[in-house]
Structures are given as C-alpha cells and as structure tokens.
Amino acid sequence: MKNALTPTVELLQNVDNILAKYSLNKKGYDIIHIRMGDNYLFSHGKVNIAVLIERKICKMVNMSKHYIILSDNAHIKQHLKKYDNFHTEESSTIVHL
Helix, strand or coil: CHHHHCCCHHHHHHHHHHHHHCCCCCCCCEEEEECCCHHHHHHCCCCCHHHHHHHHHHHHCCCCCCEEEEECCHHHHHHHCCCCCEEECCCCCCCCC
16 A cells, blocks of 8 residues: 555656745655546536636645645646645646656
8 A cells, every 4th residue: 555655756856846946855845646638627617617616725834834735637736836835747738647
C-alpha cells in the first residue's frame, strides 16, 4: 500500500519547482489535490463547477496558510490562482501521484 501512495519523481519535482518559485519552505504548505478532468468541467455547463469547488475549498482551509493546488483540470487551477496563498504549477501537463 505504501508504494501506491508514494509520489512519483515527476510530482516531487513539480512540487519542488512550485516551492522555489514562491519561496516556500518544505514545511510551510499543504497540498490540495483536485481530480476531475477538463472534460467533466465543460460537459456539465449548467453549473459553474469551478465556483462551487472554490467556495467549498475556501470554507475548509485556513486562508493564512499556503497551499499547492495539484489538479488535472487547467480551469480549476487557473480559477484558484487568484488567491495569493494558492500556488499552482504553470505546466499544463497532468502529473499523477
């Protein structure tokens, strides 16, 4: 089971790049991992899923802490980037755990 939860080298490198870009230390952040795919978000256009996710996350987190947003959905990452304490990778490449 432990091997299934061990992050890939690519994911660890991605996190290290984000830490360096935003001058964060290894203990000074938490990760929010959102998996939903671009297709899901845009095929359910009646409800703005990005806004719903944003509201839920903002209610659950400490807004004075830093968070790295990992997601397979570029729209969600872009939407959450407006918060100074939410940091995302610039790459559109999907990185899996």
